[in-house]
Amino acid sequence: MKTTTTLLLSGLFLISPKIIHAQSTESNLSKEELYVQEQLKEKSLDGPSSIKSLGLQAAIEQGLRKNHLQKVRDYQLSLLDLNFEDDKESFWMPKLSLNLTTEEQRITTLTSGNSQTGETSKATVGTLSLGFDDYTLFNWGKDYLAYLNTKNTFFREKEKLNEQKRDLKHSIIISYFNLYQLFQIQDAAKDQLRHASFIYRLNKEKASVKKINVQQYYQARSEYLIAQRAYHEAKANTQIAAEQLAELLGDDVGTEYVLEDEVNYEKLRLSYNESLSLAKKHNPAVLDAKTSIENSIRSEEITRREDLPLPKISVKLGAYNHVFGNGQASTTFSTGTNNNDVEVVASINASWALTGKDGLLNRRKRELAEVNKILAYKQKDAYTRSAHSSIKQSYKKIQKFQNLIAILEANIPTLQKSFDAALENYLNKRTSYNDYHLALEELIEARKELEINKFLHTQEKILLAKAIGLEDFPGQNFEKLAKPVKR
Template identity: 45%
Template sequence: MDFRKLTIPYVLTSLLCSPLYAQSRNRSGAVQSLPNYRKQAKEAPKKAISLTGVIEQSLRANYDQNQRDYSEKILDLNWENTKDAFWMPQLRLTLNASSHRVGRLKSGNSGGGFERVPDGSFGIDFGDYTIFNWGKDYLQYLNDKESFKRSSRYLLEQRRALRNQAIIKYYELNYLNEVVKSYRKQLRHASFIYRYNREKVAIKKVSRQEYYQSRSEYLLAQNNFQQAANRLRVAEEEMAFLIADEPGTSYILKDGLNYERIQMPMSDAVSIAAKNNPGILESTKDVRNAKRTYEIQKRENLPLPKFSVNLGAYTHSFGPGLNQTRYGNDISGNNIDVVATVNATWSLTGDGGFLNSRPTEIKDIQRHLSFSQLAQARHQAKSEIQRSYYRIKTYEQQIKILEVSTETNTKTFDVILENYLNRKTAYINFQDALLENVSSQVALAELYYLHTREKVLLTQQMGVDEIPGKSFEQLGLPAGGSR
């Protein structure tokens, strides 16, 4: 019987049925299996996830995001306090009652003690209201408002960063699954050739050199596969923490990656970042606040009167033989007076310098410092946008080359495998072809992932959710679909 006629069916049967997992030698030299990764994975909970599902769950269940939601509520309440304190008189209900007896534990002969009926007052106090303070209070109010708006936007930026992190982590899992798949194929081929040569070396159909080379290749493939599987499990654990799933959850991805070249010009990215980049917005806020703080400090150093009015209070007094209601205040009775107050202190020596010159100089320096920081933020944002854009374009060029290279390497390997089984080529050619085939597949999967990751990070630098005209949620395509 011609052995060559049975080569292809035998290869296919062996590839489908051969074990893929690590083996070691016992004392007798026989081969035994090491712990099975698949069997271990079955013990972990399985969960099928889509890209949109991961985004939704991360925004809903992520621990950091839940804490930011609470921080946002606290921020809103603090701003309501600041706004009301500036615009509205502080109306207060007051109640004062004297100590009075509610019971007596022991009676003395001399009598006396606390009365059973208290006296006191209940009222509504309108308090002092500043009419004019040369803009100092208003400038501070604008600073507080600017800080509140920036803090609110910062929380939104953190929410966007979490969404981007979920997208990146999803496609990291997709990439690592592709790596595991490639190394599994390498292991399957290496395992078959190793067992094939083990049988043939006994009848001297192959040399011992080829046998040991195939064994080394098989063990290398085992190591590559186990490392890739471990990387995948670590990434799955990171995903589980990110979206608050049970620790140890293993994921089945519903969506693959739809590779798309970037169409947006770099100039558009730079112009969008100039208006929305988080670093630029933070520095812009600091510039505006520093300018107003400098103006406040200059006015604080002038003897400018503060005009205010005490709106008094309605007070109802009660007690034994007393029951009356009156309006007024402690100073001007029932009159409502506009009062001008001047409070100013100038240091001649010591802290503050001559006539408080140093505090004013410090505020002026801080103002100039904020302008410098804004210029730096603008430069840095533009530089980061350009570097990110260059990386994306480089990945696209590499992908174009690797797509053709991977297809060529796959065809080359198929031909060399058949030739090796028919003893028409040396083992070293099979080994090189297998390595090049697997390496190109892994490199291509990595480039697809890095390209997608860089596009997501680019939008984060731009300060927007999506690349104009493109939604990241449309990157997903059914698992196994063609790009």
């Protein structure tokens, strides 16, 4: 054992002059350091980027106004309104229309044939009419049930568009705080690089005059390069997060931000039981299932009534027809062929399949309506269970983050004092490099973990609100999750 140790030390002694020789070492290191430093100054591929100062409320306002997908949803909402207006008027009101029709009129003749008895007339002949379509007075509620389904679906679709707008707001808040915590991590990595750079330069000078051994020099160099890598990674992550936020806000590609707000850490005040109660009323998936249940019940009732030979009662309101052309012009009112009486009529239009689609006497059609209703109930149970599970998981995560934050906030001052002492002792040669390295690493990692856990805590509260189906918790505005940054 002693022989092996002696050989290793002899080998280090023999090669150490080549490794730490001042001139040759400086020459090699300058090239490598130049490369590393140039990487820190690399320019954006997109050219000069704009920089804007941004607070959370301003980010939310801009995102809801300029986000491209939100603009699409605004037009989708307009389409929903227009389509439902059609459905509403077609059910409640008889259709009054103005129609103009003409027969074919000969403009010119390209070639003349032998027989011209059936040639198209040059005269304009047609009819101008103003009248109503037949209007159903009573159809045993079948038309009304179908209209209620249409109405129910329309309001649910509007709610879903509003829920997507709410999700956008939540995404902006999460993206904003994600960028903030990455800025904080970048600052921690920058401090780590600053300390590592200082020790590296110090040990480099000591190595040139042979005041430290090879191991200490390369430990400092390795620490410096590791810090460089950590800073590069943190900076890249920040730039990616800034671009994600810019996309949500509708800003130009490459926009950079100076954030005015930071996380206002507060423990969760909403109780678990209150969350479950609210989720039953507001969870989007549960609301979808409730809409399906209501629609399927009506659809089943429509199917049942269609199997009965029930008469449809309607009124023929008629139309005024003005005929023109060939020297004639007349205006008449009619409600049917050779009839101008306004009549209330009844008709039966029932059909029962014997073979083929729908089964014997529409058996499968009735079963299909019943299965759809049962399926809607089962989906509601599944979605309710899933919502409760998501809420439970969110509470467990939030509780974990709150505990970690409390521990980290108590530990960081201690780690800071430990690092200050380790740095001073290392400079005065009263402690080893490993002790200094460990103190620095623990301090930087604790600072990073605190920022990460604060962000995750805030993010999980927003995801909890999303699982419940709320924009904000009762009595709490999520815009107040932020507070001005202390400069």
